[in-house]
Amino acid sequence: MRLRSLLFVPGDSEHKFAKASGIGADALILDLEDAVAPPRKALAREMVKNLLGGPARDWAFLVRINPLGSELTLEDLAAVVRPGLDGILIPKVNGTQDIELISNYVDVLEVATGVTPGHVKLLVVATETPAAMIGFASYATPSRRLVAMTWGAEDLGAALGALSNKEADGSWTFPYQVARAQCLFAAGAAEVMALDTLYVDFKDEKGLAESCRIARRDGFVGKIAIHPAQVATINQCFTPSETDLAHARRVVAAFAAQPDAGTLGIDGKMYDMPHLIAAKRALASVGEDVT
Ligand code: COA
Numbered sequence: 001m002r003l004r005s006l007l008f009v010p011g012d013s014e015h016k017f018a019k020a021s022g023i024g025a026d027a028l029i030l031d032l033e034d035a036v037a038p039p040r041k042a043l044a045r046e047m048v049k050n051l052l053g054g055p056a057r058d059w060a061f062l063v064r065i066n067p068l069g070s071e072l073t074l075e076d077l078a079a080v081v082r083p084g085l086d087g088i089l090i091p092k093v094n095g096t097q098d099i100e101l102i103s104n105y106v107d108v109l110e111v112a113t114g115v116t117p118g119h120v121k122l123l124v125v126a127t128e129t130p131a132a133m134i135g136f137a138s139y140a141t142p143s144r145r146l147v148a149m150t151w152g153a154e155d156l157g158a159a160l161g162a163l164s165n166k167e168a169d170g171s172w173t174f175p176y177q178v179a180r181a182q183c184l185f186a187a188g189a190a191e192v193m194a195l196d197t198l199y200v201d202f203k204d205e206k207g208l209a210e211s212c213r214i215a216r217r218d219g220f221v222g223k224i225a226i227h228p229a230q231v232a233t234i235n236q237c238f239t240p241s242e243t244d245l246a247h248a249r250r251v252v253a254a255f256a257a258q259p260d261a262g263t264l265g266i267d268g269k270m271y272d273m274p275h276l277i278a279a280k281r282a283l284a285s286v287g288e289d290v291t
């Protein structure tokens with residue numbers, strides 16, 4: 001599953017779903033959680049269930065369910081685990097025990113609805129509760145079905161009673177920088193994709209591009225979108241440029257030509273194993289097999 005851009009669509013808006021379908025996002029996340037008001041939860045669940053039966057698509061169909069403990073989780077899962085669903089985004093996870101639990105439920109529902117066992121992947125919002133922030137060590141043992149982790153500052157701030165999560169210049173305050181970094185480390189340990197959190201100011205294209213650049217620099221491979229206008233910028237940023245790819249091919253070829261070299265020089269710069277890994281990763285991200 002390639003996940004550069006993941007566009008959130010409120011689960012109770014057919015208008016937005018129709019608008020989002022052809023926009024070029026790698027995934028749509030139909031939301032049953034925070035974007036849907038309590039009186040519309042049941043309606044949204046039914047709408048998303050019906051949309052899953054639609055025609056074949058070239059993007060991943062993901063659903064954000066309501067969190068464990070909300071008393072909506074089982075009904076959400078029972079409605080959406082069916083043919084057409086590619087993955088579930090679990091909000092407010094406290095650690096891998098929650099992933100295991102959901103995974104077990106999905107095991108049964110896949111069999112019941114005729115979905116290929118193991119097809120439905122799991123993604124988590126890994127930093128939304130204080131308990132999650134002290135439970136990251138559990139990710140060192142990879143969880144089955146888990147393919148990606150993202151992070152969020154709003155719910156964590158609310159749980160902590162923070163007055164704000166931003167400095168005056170718009171950067172994250174320290175606790176949320178920790179959350180962001182922990183998400184990166186945990187995703188690395190679990191060997192899954194790290195996805196950056198959303199950029200709320202959807203009219204600020206320049207700010208979005210800069211936040212994508214910083215995220216990609218640090219190791220995130222994709223980013224959540226909340227508005228169709230954000231998708232193209234995100235896709236572009238998380239796709240290696242032709243120059244990046246040409247350079248990566250050169251690095252791979254140089255090491256292939258000297259199988260006994262652990263380190264070598266290209267254009268007057270030292271290259272060793274981390275550079276080779278990065279080059280192979282860039283090529284793999286566009287489907288070039290270099291193993
Ligand atoms: N998916 C699909 N279509 C969307 C969309 C989305 N996420 N966000 C906006 N649109 C549509 C609007 O319906 C509108 O369509 P129209 O021109 O046919 O009426 C068009 O894009 C332009 O929207 P705009 O007027 O710029 O924004 P808005 O004020 O209508 O909506 C939000 C702003 C934030 C409410 C909206 O972007 C949204 O719902 N985002 C997703 C929120 C969400 O799911 N949050 C949960 C995770 S945090």
Ligand code: MG
Pocket residue numbers: 034091154155
């Ligand atoms: Mg939330």
